[in-house]
Amino acid sequence: MHSDLPITLADVEAAAETIRGHVLRTPLVAAPRLSAVAGCEVHVKFENLQVTNAFKERGALNRLAALDDDQRARGVIALSAGNHAQAVACHARRLGIPATIVMPRTTPFTKVASTEAFGATVVLEGETVAECRSVVDDLAQAQGLTLVHPYDHPLVMAGQGTIALEMLRDVPGLDCLIVPVGGGGLISGIAVAARALRPDIEVVGVQTSQYASMAAALRGEPAECGGDTLAEGIAVKNVSESAVGVLTALGIDVMVVDEAAIERAIYAYLVRLKTLAEGAGAAGLAALMTDPERFAGRKVGLVLTGGNIDPRLLAALTVRALEREDRVVTFRVTVRDRPGELGRVATLIGHEGANILEVSHQRLLLDVPAMRATTDVTIETRDAPHADRIQRALEAEGMMVTRLDPLQRRDEAR
Template sequence: MTVTLDDIQAARRLLQGQVIATPMLPAPRLSALTGAEVFVKYENLQVTASFKDRGAYVKLAALPEDARRRGVVTMSAGNHAQSVAYHAQRLGIPATIVMPEPTPFVKVASTKAFGARVVLHGETLADSQERVEAIIAAEGSTLVHPYDDPLIIAGQGTIALEMLEAVPDLDVLVIPIGGGGLIAGNAVAARGLRPAIEVVGVEAALYPSMRNAVRGEGRPIGGPTLAEGIAVKNVGRMTRPIIAALVSDIVLVDEAQLERAVNAYLTLQKTMAEGAGAAGLAAMLAEPARFRGKRVGLVLCGGNIDPRILASIMVRELERDSRIVSIRLTIPDRPGVLGGIATLLGEHGANILEVDHHRLFLDVPAKGAKIDVTVEARDRAHAEEIVQACADQGWHPVPIATAKAIE
């Protein structure tokens, strides 16, 4: 192994007083949701709201003076960027961060706020890496790789030391995988302390890069994902053999499962999780039988999520639960009908959120109209009651996508 338990324990000593020893707490409501006994490590409480603070400080603190003067450069979709910028600012090291152009604005703004020079380039980290290599050639900067560096890996592995110190008898750790630095370090630490513990990785289904590499699969890679923090095409050269040796399986989660996990952290745990940060919980929602009855440790590894995206996720989850329902009604176009609809919905306890009136649809008679109504319901049964009441009036209700009405 390129990283050992001794390396991770040394990193932990170095990090004392430099990063937050985040809480590891039981999560009864997530336990009820998943059927396992869940404990959450809240790395979203770090200064930059992600676990990346750990590896970034360990790497930067180790740089010799001449390297510090020349500065550092890295490519990142956001969390590593912020952590490098933050600790570079603390240590007086010039930092340049190359970020993919689709990186959420909140991460770009936060990185700039820590004093780094930010360069937006390309669609993916692989594209950004090309610009990084050009900057290194031109300026002599030192690369602070997001995951393929033994000091970065050792710093991230300190999380498992703290988790097992807080809850020594965990059965499973479920850890997101991008390039593999987080899971590699924590697998070394956890298996070094407790050889019998299981470590399960999680990737976004659109970016199964490590699973492809470890299993020899050829799943397609690419596409827009909520978990942009782990949307990596090129996995780590150092991390791959560690994962192959110490990680029992890699679960793939789709976008709906990631959305559900982000929403569960917000509504049940009252805490912010970005898509990548919620990937561990998404794996438990995707394969509940695998984890049922076990003591599971989750790393909520980041909380940097665009507020607009978060708001959209909450509305979409309300729709999936039928607590927000949009229906299209076909009605006669005469005075009083709209008032009758409002009265009927009120009698059935529906809260009207939006109404959109259409008279020019060609599939409606000249003396007819269509009404799109978005309402709030208590639950699925209540939503069905509302739709049936509209049907009983002869309004021919047809469900439509809520997203159109809410946006």
């Protein structure tokens, strides 16, 4: 084993003892329905079942438990707009440690409220996490607070590495672990522990293409980061230099996946495993679905790192997925402008076993003859053949029918 790494297997095992009984030992579950899609044997580590619904509790608690009496009395400070904030707040309250969490002013209210509910003092400053860093430094110095970094600390890395201990004890035959990567603390801890126990095991990191900072760092190149991402939990511009050293020393590869793959993975977790995954948490499955040949026939462990996804976002992603599968379809039906025609459309659709979700009746479109009217009907169908059958049934009754592309429908709505 490399002697110059920031943590060792012994550190991870010590962290496991520290957090035992205070952090849930989450299940590692075989996922046959994901296996059928991916072409390999998939096992999922459900870190979304933690009290704060994310893995961050492991590293946060291991760091907090190491504070001396003076540090505990003065309190801690953390910079986070998400899971790390809640993890620090949750365990600081349990240990009786005052906690201050600095968040960007743009942080959704639900995340602010969740963090405050754990007893932390929330300070909203700056537009981005980077702009908040100077506020953290000033408060820490002025009040003597100890910084609990979300990823760049050996105790945090060791705490996150306990995931690997649990996975390999539950399913010793795993030959590959796929791990979402942000700043690098999680994958560093997992890689050190896994390689110490199983030198032949492959550990693969995953980042979103919008924030492929670790992948760039491993190539020795500057990272180009920015833009909106579903995986905000791993949208990190500045990765840990210690983590870069760990991954380089252990030869860990980091894959890059696009936003569409992450969206598909969130939906796959929802419909195939009946569980919630935030964008960052779904990154591992996104990698598996992006390059199935790489993992074909293998026994793969996915770390579902968290499930804190906004319900409105999840609803939007679900509708988009149903539209791609032709299970939600919008028809533009042109009919004669006379009483009863809309009812006739609805009756035909109901007769074919579809459910009407939305109706928009138009008489003023200039590309429609004066004695005609259009009806945009959004319906729920079983599949693409069912949608085709409904369209033919409407056309057989003399109606002009076109299927609207979802993007076209949204553009017209705007």
